[in-house]
Amino acid sequence: MAALAALPASALDFTSPSGVTVLHVADGEHGAPVYSIDHAGRRLVEASPLGVNTLQAEFAKGLRIADADTARVHKEYSQSRIKHDTAVYDALRAVVKAVNEAGDTLGIEFSVADNDVAFRYLLPRLNGGETGAITVTGEASGFAFPAGTTAFLTQQSDAMVGWKRTKPSYEEEYMRDVPVGTPSYAGHGFTFPALFRVGDAGWVLLGETGVDSRYVGSHLSEASHEGVYSIAFPMAEENNGNGDTSAAMALPAATPWRTITLGSDLAPIVETTVTWDLVDPLYDIDVPAHNGRGTWSWIIWQDASSNMQDQKTYVDFARDMGYEHVLVDAGWDVNPGYDGTAELVRYAADRGVGIFLWFSSSGWWNDIVQSPVNVMSNSIARKKAMKWMKELGVKGIKVDFFGGDKQETMRLYEDILSDAAQYGLSVIFHGCTMPRGWERMYPNYVGSEATLASENMVFSQHFADNVEAPHAALHPFVRNSLGCMEYGGTILNKRVSRSNASGVTRRSGDAFQLATAVLYQNPVQNFALAPNNLTDAPAAAIEFMKEVPTTWNETRFVDGYPGSYAVISRRHGDKWYTAGVNATAEVKELLVPVPGAAKGDIVTVLIDTPEGSFASETRKVSRDGKVKVAMQPRGGFVIVK
Numbered sequence: 001m002a003a004l005a006a007l008p009a010s011a012l013d014f015t016s017p018s019g020v021t022v023l024h025v026a027d028g029e030h031g032a033p034v035y036s037i038d039h040a041g042r043r044l045v046e047a048s049p050l051g052v053n054t055l056q057a058e059f060a061k062g063l064r065i066a067d068a069d070t071a072r073v074h075k076e077y078s079q080s081r082i083k084h085d086t087a088v089y090d091a092l093r094a095v096v097k098a099v100n101e102a103g104d105t106l107g108i109e110f111s112v113a114d115n116d117v118a119f120r121y122l123l124p125r126l127n128g129g130e131t132g133a134i135t136v137t138g139e140a141s142g143f144a145f146p147a148g149t150t151a152f153l154t155q156q157s158d159a160m161v162g163w164k165r166t167k168p169s170y171e172e173e174y175m176r177d178v179p180v181g182t183p184s185y186a187g188h189g190f191t192f193p194a195l196f197r198v199g200d201a202g203w204v205l206l207g208e209t210g211v212d213s214r215y216v217g218s219h220l221s222e223a224s225h226e227g228v229y230s231i232a233f234p235m236a237e238e239n240n241g242n243g244d245t246s247a248a249m250a251l252p253a254a255t256p257w258r259t260i261t262l263g264s265d266l267a268p269i270v271e272t273t274v275t276w277d278l279v280d281p282l283y284d285i286d287v288p289a290h291n292g293r294g295t296w297s298w299i300i301w302q303d304a305s306s307n308m309q310d311q312k313t314y315v316d317f318a319r320d321m322g323y324e325h326v327l328v329d330a331g332w333d334v335n336p337g338y339d340g341t342a343e344l345v346r347y348a349a350d351r352g353v354g355i356f357l358w359f360s361s362s363g364w365w366n367d368i369v370q371s372p373v374n375v376m377s378n379s380i381a382r383k384k385a386m387k388w389m390k391e392l393g394v395k396g397i398k399v400d401f402f403g404g405d406k407q408e409t410m411r412l413y414e415d416i417l418s419d420a421a422q423y424g425l426s427v428i429f430h431g432c433t434m435p436r437g438w439e440r441m442y443p444n445y446v447g448s449e450a451t452l453a454s455e456n457m458v459f460s461q462h463f464a465d466n467v468e469a470p471h472a473a474l475h476p477f478v479r480n481s482l483g484c485m486e487y488g489g490t491i492l493n494k495r496v497s498r499s500n501a502s503g504v505t506r507r508s509g510d511a512f513q514l515a516t517a518v519l520y521q522n523p524v525q526n527f528a529l530a531p532n533n534l535t536d537a538p539a540a541a542i543e544f545m546k547e548v549p550t551t552w553n554e555t556r557f558v559d560g561y562p563g564s565y566a567v568i569s570r571r572h573g574d575k576w577y578t579a580g581v582n583a584t585a586e587v588k589e590l591l592v593p594v595p596g597a598a599k600g601d602i603v604t605v606l607i608d609t610p611e612g613s614f615a616s617e618t619r620k621v622s623r624d625g626k627v628k629v630a631m632q633p634r635g636g637f638v639i640v641k
Helices: 267-271 308-321 333-350 379-392 407-422 455-459 461-472 510-519 539-547
Strands: 005-008 012-015 021-027 033-039 042-049 052-054 064-078 086-099 105-112 116-123 133-139 150-154 174-179 194-198 202-209 229-232 247-250 257-263 292-296 325-328 354-360 396-400 426-429 445-448 524-526 554-561 565-572 575-582 588-593 602-608 614-620 626-631 636-640
Touching (some): 012 086, 012 105, 021 064, 021 086, 021 105, 033 257, 042 202, 116 133, 133 229, 174 461, 202 267, 257 267, 267 554, 292 308, 308 325, 308 333, 325 333, 333 354, 333 379, 379 407, 396 407, 407 426, 461 510, 461 575, 510 539, 510 575, 510 602, 510 614, 510 636, 539 602, 554 575, 554 588, 565 588, 575 588, 575 626, 626 636
Parallel strands (some): 292 325, 325 354, 354 396, 396 426, 426 445
Antiparallel strands (some): 005 064, 012 021, 021 033, 033 042, 052 133, 064 086, 086 105, 105 116, 133 247, 554 565, 565 575, 575 636, 588 626, 602 636
């Protein structure tokens, strides 16, 4: 970062490196600073409040801007577990100093890039340096949008409801293209990320990053009468009432970043790396993260598959698919038991397959009986289990059912991750919060669910009929844009059951399912395939699933509209995968650009047909480097170059 340069107080403008984005900061009418943002000459964020509430000092009102320091930032880094393996971040960094009536100074740090604006608060030692701790009870931070803006939002659920009282777990349906101000179903606001369409002027994606053990996970409030969404802290009822809703911090301190991604079109929304640009690794690891593909018996065969024979069947299935691991879900400690699991790990290792083991996160904040329980929530039990897993050769763990965003819970996430790193284990979270820069902050973190995921295809025909397709066309623009998403999908059974003859009927096409293996980005993919798919699914679909990667060198937006259809290109090595899904009731005809292709090149196209079947074809690229495809309703395609 270049040397800071001071700016005088009053209304301040900060411009991104290319000049396309301008941040305005000024004293507000109600005694607190406000900001607004213009992008490409259009106002995308209206005057919005700034400030932070603490028990020790008043930093939400009675503030006046004193001055500001600015510096240019250039950052380059490599990251194997996000949408691009290398990132370059250029921005203007500005620290606006706001003084309260007691003479205390709050730093408001902004980072202004061409398509991303972020801000956080810098809290000093108080009382002449004598006060070294602070309790943050909330923020005045808000987000206001021009008239006519619509939103794509998923609600914050009630606490202590749902399966075994495990919510909130970021597993609610989305409201799509609703007017700003539309209330949530539960009345508790909305979870991050949140996407807004500012008419024809552009798009805005809100998120947060840099949340660790020193803060709470935040969400958006209901919109005020003025249409302002504010930062909201956890509800008191979360985690069975355990833990406070505030954040206790040692001074000086910095809060997490609030991120605002802006674009005249959707490309910056899909391609942004702001979640990772603003953070750095918190520790080093000796054992690299265990990225890769896995099989998973529970998603189709359910609880009854927690036995030695079924798990060996899935190990053999993983071997046949060339996959790196098998996820062994709940109940393994009972059947096949600890000794049996040790045998299973050895059986898998002999076949070149690693094992991930499931754990409940909890002991005292929900009613889960699926075991193992009371392990990950206790440091002594946790380290004992991790030592056993390291000695056995287990590759990683999946920890489930958290149900809250309090600082106490954020500390548990971090404790699990940091302990696991010491034992060479990678970590997946389910029934959990949205990741907030964690792929970069925690080098052994390999995924979070935090969405209404594939298990709902087992439990609900409504989900298959009405939710799966529009959510698939949303995730590249919202949930999966700001954090990896361990969905556990790509179902090739026609009926979602072990027999493939009963249960929920899948409405989406086979190529749609293959497309989600590309659209959904997560460094570990536990696919919902079943051993029977080796013989009852299209051979070309299985061959594709044998080769599809889980890490990417590059990601590009191609086409789409959130909730209607999505087309994304991702590169792994020198091979490009372009995938699309159609959530509408109409055929979607597209001319799809194929990265790296020239006129006359031959590409493979996997596609759902008008007759409802699956086709694998070779097609010639046109003069302009495109391939014509027709996406069927609830159908999809993949082009491989």
